[in-house]
Amino acid sequence: MSRSSERRRRPSGPGRRGPGRGSGPVDPARLAAYEVVKAVRVEGAYANLALPHVLGRLGLEGRDAAFATELASGTLRQQGTYDAVLAACVDRSLTKVEAKVLDALRLGAHQLLSMRVPDHAAISTTVELVRSKVGPGAAGFANAVLRKVAHRPLADWIGEVAPDRDADHDGWATIAHSHPRWVVERLAAAVGRGQVDDLLAADNLPPRVTLVARPGRATREELPGEPTTFSPYGVVLTAGSPTSVSAVAEGRAGVQDEGSQLVALALVEAAVEGADETWLDLCAGPGGKSALLAALGAERGAFLLANERQPHRAGLVLANLTDPSVRLLVPGAAGVVAGDGTVPPYRAASVDRVLVDAPCTGLGALRRRPEARWRREPADLDALVPLQQALLGSALDLVRSGGVVLYATCSPVLEETRGVVEQVLAMRDDVTLEPIGGLVGAVPDSAGPLPGTVQLWPHRHGTDAMFLALLRKG
Numbered sequence: 293m294s295r296s297s298e299r300r301r302r303p304s305g306p307g308r309r310g311p312g313r314g315s316g317p318v319d320p321a322r323l324a325a326y327e328v329v330k331a332v333r334v335e336g337a338y339a340n341l342a343l344p345h346v347l348g349r350l351g352l353e354g355r356d357a358a359f360a361t362e363l364a365s366g367t368l369r370q371q372g373t374y375d376a377v378l379a380a381c382v383d384r385s386l387t388k389v390e391a392k393v394l395d396a397l398r399l400g401a402h403q404l405l406s407m408r409v410p411d412h413a414a415i416s417t418t419v420e421l422v423r424s425k426v427g428p429g430a431a432g433f434a435n436a437v438l439r440k441v442a443h444r445p446l447a448d449w450i451g452e453v454a455p456d457r458d459a460d461h462d463g464w465a466t467i468a469h470s471h472p473r474w475v476v477e478r479l480a481a482a483v484g485r486g487q488v489d490d491l492l493a494a495d496n497l498p499p500r501v502t503l504v505a506r507p508g509r510a511t512r513e514e515l516p517g518e519p520t521t522f523s524p525y526g527v528v529l530t531a532g533s534p535t536s537v538s539a540v541a542e543g544r545a546g547v548q549d550e551g552s553q554l555v556a557l558a559l560v561e562a563a564v565e566g567a568d569e570t571w572l573d574l575c576a577g578p579g580g581k582s583a584l585l586a587a588l589g590a591e592r593g594a595f596l597l598a599n600e601r602q603p604h605r606a607g608l609v610l611a612n613l614t615d616p617s618v619r620l621l622v623p624g625a626a627g628v629v630a631g632d633g634t635v636p637p638y639r640a641a642s643v644d645r646v647l648v649d650a651p652c653t654g655l656g657a658l659r660r661r662p663e664a665r666w667r668r669e670p671a672d673l674d675a676l677v678p679l680q681q682a683l684l685g686s687a688l689d690l691v692r693s694g695g696v697v698l699y700a701t702c703s704p705v706l707e708e709t710r711g712v713v714e715q716v717l718a719m720r721d722d723v724t725l726e727p728i729g730g731l732v733g734a735v736p737d738s739a740g741p742l743p744g745t746v747q748l749w750p751h752r753h754g755t756d757a758m759f760l761a762l763l764r765k766g
């Protein structure tokens with residue numbers, strides 16, 4: 293059966309030029325993707341951090357860099373689908389296939405099934421990669437396996453290797469959308485059965501790059517791109533790289549998901565009577581929201597204290613709050629402390645506004661962390677949920693009467709959102725849950741799992757799946 297061209301939706305990059313046809317040197321873009329996938333497997337690297345290093349070392353730019361990025365990221369995201377396909381094409385368990393060969397087979401499968409790379413180029417370049425990294429025997433094996441993969445388009449493969457969709461939707465989605473089953477189940481519980489497929493599909497698309505103009509330091513009119521729909525500070529970068537934007541290089545603007553911009557905005561938009569001078573970001577690292585809060589606070593005469601438990605991440609917060617010459621971007625407006633937010637070194641009832649951007653599973657940001665879904669486990673919730681409750685509890689101790697705490701997660705998982713807020717509310721009689729108002733409260737179709745809370749979604753809003761709850765101390 294020949295594969296139809298309609299299903300090929302991704303840009304081809306250098307694959308269309310067919311580098312590495314036949315026996316020859318390994319194509320550098322494929323080599324870069326291979327090195328990233330291997331570093332994720334062997335070193336536990338984060339693909340989004342490993343990519344710039346590898347691209348720089350191999351001197352890849354432009355189309356080649358874009359191709360390598362899509363190849364590595366897409367392969368990692370859709371590994372669950374490709375493994376099911378490869379398992380049907382290999383005469384032994386995939387656990388018996390040498391890991392380096394399996395890395396390369398997954399890269400080949402992504403080119404064959406999801407990128408516009410001609411079959412001959414996808415197969416021959418992968419075979420050369422395997423020959424150079426493993427040897428001629430493995431190259432022959434890879435050639436035979438990828439020829440089988442190339443026999444069918446992706447949709448036909450899914451029909452063959454996934455369970456029946458009507459009989460076992462979550463089993464089907466596990467393969468078709470390449471998410472672990474427990475993640476499918478948690479996301480379905482949060483978004484509802486009617487939309488879970490749209491959400492899972494959105495997780496497999498590369499996120500758009502969004503910039504934030506830090507108020508008082510930059511305007512969004514000076515940033516290249518289209519204004520964001522909901523945040524008054526953002527633009528969606530339509531071309532080029534953020535590092536080439538001078539306001540970003542100078543620290544006056546930054547790269548920040550629109551949902552994260554809305555979290556900072558929701559804290560600032562909440563009405564507070566009386567003093568409004570001391571703001572605390574309890575879990576600040578690496579500091580994207582702190583940078584926006586410091587700029588907004590400076591406009592209102594408020595001081596932002598940015599707290600982060602891990603010292604090296606507290607260093608990243610400082611870097612986000614300073615310009616390239618390490619001068620505070622908004623002098624006198626912010627300070628950074630490395631401290632445990634569950635036993636904070638601050639006076640009780642001394643703060644007017646607190647952000648708790650809690651450590652979480654990150655299952656709302658899977659678009660930008662291609663490998664994260666394979667690293668997380670249900671047991672992570674056993675440690676994270678009590679920590680989230682403790683952090684929210686200490687934020688409520690730190691805020692003064694009449695002040696506000698914004699609890700946020702980049703996860704829509706109900707244990708981390710509704711569960712944490714309900715649990716903390718049940719343990720205290722000095723706190724009320726308030727509707728999030730202002731611009732953030734007006735985002736359409738954003739009702740969260742508790743009255744007045746907000747839940748953003750990649751497939752509805754184009755943002756990470758941020759959860760926001762506003763609590764006021766009585």
Ligand SMILES: C[S@@+](CC[C@H](N)C(=O)[O-])C[C@H]1O[C@@H](n2cnc3c(N)ncnc32)[C@H](O)[C@@H]1O
Pocket residue numbers: 552574575576577578579580581582599600601602605631632633634649650651652
């Ligand atoms: C979701 S991230 C925060 C992202 C950050 N607000 C931003 O916009 O860049 C959660 C942070 O909480 C930190 N963290 C974890 N446990 C903590 C604790 N007990 N006290 C303070 N920070 C903690 C983590 O190291 C991590 O940097």
